[in-house]
Amino acid sequence: MAAATAPTSLLLLLLVSCTVVFSSTSEAFDYPPLVKGLSFDYYKTSCPSLESVVKKYLTQEFKKNVGLAAALLRVHFHDCFVQGCDGSILLDGSAGGPGEQDAPPNLTLRPAAFKAINELQVLVTQACGQTVSCADISALAARDSVNLSGGPGYKVPFGRRDGLTFATQAEVLNSLPPPTSNVTALLAALSKLNLDANDLVTLSGGHTIGIGHCTSFENRLFPSQDPIMDKTFAKNLYLTCPVKNTTNTTVLDIRTPDTFDNKYYLDLMNRQGLFTSDQDLYTNKTTKSIVLDFAVNQTLFFEKFVYSMTKMGQLSVLTGNNGEIRTNCSAINKSSKSLWSVVEDEGRSDAL
Ligand code: HEM
Ligand SMILES: *[C@@H]1O[C@H](CO)[C@@H](O)[C@H](O)[C@H]1NC(C)=O
Ligand SMILES: *[C@@H]1O[C@H](CO)[C@@H](O)[C@H](O)[C@H]1NC(C)=O
Ligand SMILES: *[C@@H]1O[C@H](CO)[C@@H](O)[C@H](O)[C@H]1NC(C)=O
Ligand SMILES: *[C@@H]1O[C@H](CO)[C@@H](O)[C@H](O)[C@H]1NC(C)=O
Numbered sequence: 067m068a069a070a071t072a073p074t075s076l077l078l079l080l081l082v083s084c085t086v087v088f089s090s091t092s093e094a095f096d097y098p099p100l101v102k103g104l105s106f107d108y109y110k111t112s113c114p115s116l117e118s119v120v121k122k123y124l125t126q127e128f129k130k131n132v133g134l135a136a137a138l139l140r141v142h143f144h145d146c147f148v149q150g151c152d153g154s155i156l157l158d159g160s161a162g163g164p165g166e167q168d169a170p171p172n173l174t175l176r177p178a179a180f181k182a183i184n185e186l187q188v189l190v191t192q193a194c195g196q197t198v199s200c201a202d203i204s205a206l207a208a209r210d211s212v213n214l215s216g217g218p219g220y221k222v223p224f225g226r227r228d229g230l231t232f233a234t235q236a237e238v239l240n241s242l243p244p245p246t247s248n249v250t251a252l253l254a255a256l257s258k259l260n261l262d263a264n265d266l267v268t269l270s271g272g273h274t275i276g277i278g279h280c281t282s283f284e285n286r287l288f289p290s291q292d293p294i295m296d297k298t299f300a301k302n303l304y305l306t307c308p309v310k311n312t313t314n315t316t317v318l319d320i321r322t323p324d325t326f327d328n329k330y331y332l333d334l335m336n337r338q339g340l341f342t343s344d345q346d347l348y349t350n351k352t353t354k355s356i357v358l359d360f361a362v363n364q365t366l367f368f369e370k371f372v373y374s375m376t377k378m379g380q381l382s383v384l385t386g387n388n389g390e391i392r393t394n395c396s397a398i399n400k401s402s403k404s405l406w407s408v409v410e411d412e413g414r415s416d417a418l
């Protein structure tokens with residue numbers, strides 16, 4: 067009797083624990099309240115294949131160019147911080163006025179990301195017609211960039227519409243803090259968007275993938291070395307950036323540069339954060355404890371990242387009948403009236 071029930075209860079126990087493990091790795095995330103007009107099932111009937119089309123394309127492209135994941139994640143961040151997640155960052159200014167070629171430092175967003183979004187838009191339109199906005203494609207591409215790089219797979223609320231206006235130069239400079247910022251300056255910039263210290267430390271974890279140009283961190287090398295930096299780390303940065311103003315790049319996370327994980331926080335603990343804006347998260351007491359929490363618990367980082375990304379992904383979105391669904395992510399629909407006066411490319415001016 068006892069011999070027969072023991073394996074049965076063991077099996078039951080196994081089943082129970084498998085169920086627990088399964089649900090905690092899939093959709094167990096906590097999401098912030100959704101903005102009116104956005105929903106997780108927005109395209110459920112109008113474009114049921116959206117997610118599979120995007121994921122299939124990006125899986126192929128990341129095999130050819132792993133850096134595309136970081137580039138796409140950053141595009142979504144810049145889109146949302148400047149004038150809201152309205153796809154305005156995708157606009158190619160050459161369509162109707164002075165464009166990106168005339169903007170200040172323009173080498174920090176990768177053209178490959180804009181190309182990928184345009185190609186995705188063509189594929190999605192082939193599958194579903196003119197139903198999905200470029201802003202939504204960008205938010206979804208950012209999610210897949212995170213997940214396909216090893217990060218959490220989370221749900222994206224959809225329903226964003228594409229904006230009809232370019233961002234001005236002043237808006238860009240006002241919205242994107244430079245990498246030379248300390249925590250005080252970063253918190254001031256984020257508070258304008260109702261984002262707090264938790265969001266700051268969490269979202270900065272996006273720097274677990276991708277690269278930065280010497281011009282973005284040479285304030286820590288010239289005229290003298292930032293004393294906070296690990297000495298060996300600094301020595302290697304001088305090899306990459308022997309003088310000011312080169313076009314060389316280096317990775318943002320020296321431990322696992324192409325993997326979305328919590329190693330970025332370990333970098334910070336070891337004084338190997340690349341930008342002042344990274345390293346100060348560990349120097350400043352307000353944010354240090356959050357860095358430590360994430361450094362020892364990746365699950366916690368992933369959970370918070372999903373929460374803060376979803377918050378960021380809903381900043382000043384256009385919904386309902388506002389804005390439009392662009393036929394070409396690089397340009398405002400010809401029939402629409404564009405309202406720009408001072409034309410500027412919002413993506414290319416933050417690495418000052
Ligand atoms: C908090 C303030 C932030 C500052 C000051 C900042 C600054 C920068 C700078 C200067 C670069 C490198 C540009 C270059 O030299 O090429 C960069 C790259 C990057 N940033 Fe941020 N960033 C911030 C927040 C974020 C957020 C919220 C995300 C996404 C969640 C993000 C994701 C990325 C990624 C993925 C890259 C690499 C891009 C690539 O490899 O092409 N950043 N960031
Ligand atoms: C999309 O718009 C951009 C900017 O106007 C233009 O250069 C590009 O050729 C357009 N693409 C297509 C497929 O029409
Ligand atoms: C940046 O602008 C210059 C001209 O000012 C142009 O030659 C160059 O191709 C641009 N780079 C990128 C990445 O757009
Ligand atoms: C991607 O997301 C799914 C959940 O949707 C998760 O099970 C998986 O571990 C995530 N990471 C990778 C690398 O696929
Ligand atoms: C932070 O940077 C600002 C300038 O952006 C400076 O005025 C302030 O003193 C700095 N704060 C600390 C604590 O270093």
Ligand SMILES: *[C@@H]1O[C@H](CO)[C@@H](O)[C@H](O)[C@H]1NC(C)=O
Binds near residue numbers: 251253351
């Ligand atoms: C840390 O940041 C807080 C919040 O902005 C600020 O009040 C404090 O002065 C900073 N401390 C240091 C040591 O920079």
Ligand SMILES: *[C@@H]1O[C@H](CO)[C@@H](O)[C@H](O)[C@H]1NC(C)=O
Binds near residue numbers: 306308313
């Ligand atoms: C960086 O740029 C300088 C000057 O442009 C060059 O001499 C050097 O070899 C480059 N170093 C690396 C590591 O790419």
Ligand SMILES: *[C@@H]1O[C@H](CO)[C@@H](O)[C@H](O)[C@H]1NC(C)=O
Binds near residue numbers: 311
């Ligand atoms: C940095 O280099 C670029 C060319 O790569 C040049 O146009 C610019 O004037 C230089 N800036 C400084 C401050 O030397």
Ligand SMILES: *[C@@H]1O[C@H](CO)[C@@H](O)[C@H](O)[C@H]1NC(C)=O
Binds near residue numbers: 363365369
């Ligand atoms: C890590 O964080 C997760 C999510 O908040 C939590 O459930 C877990 O208990 C934490 N693990 C440790 C070892 O603290």
Ligand SMILES: *[C@@H]1O[C@H](CO)[C@@H](O)[C@H](O)[C@H]1NC(C)=O
Binds near residue numbers: 196389390391393401
């Ligand atoms: C944008 O243009 C396309 C093609 O002309 C059209 O199908 C779509 O409805 C337009 N969107 C808006 C909101 O005007």
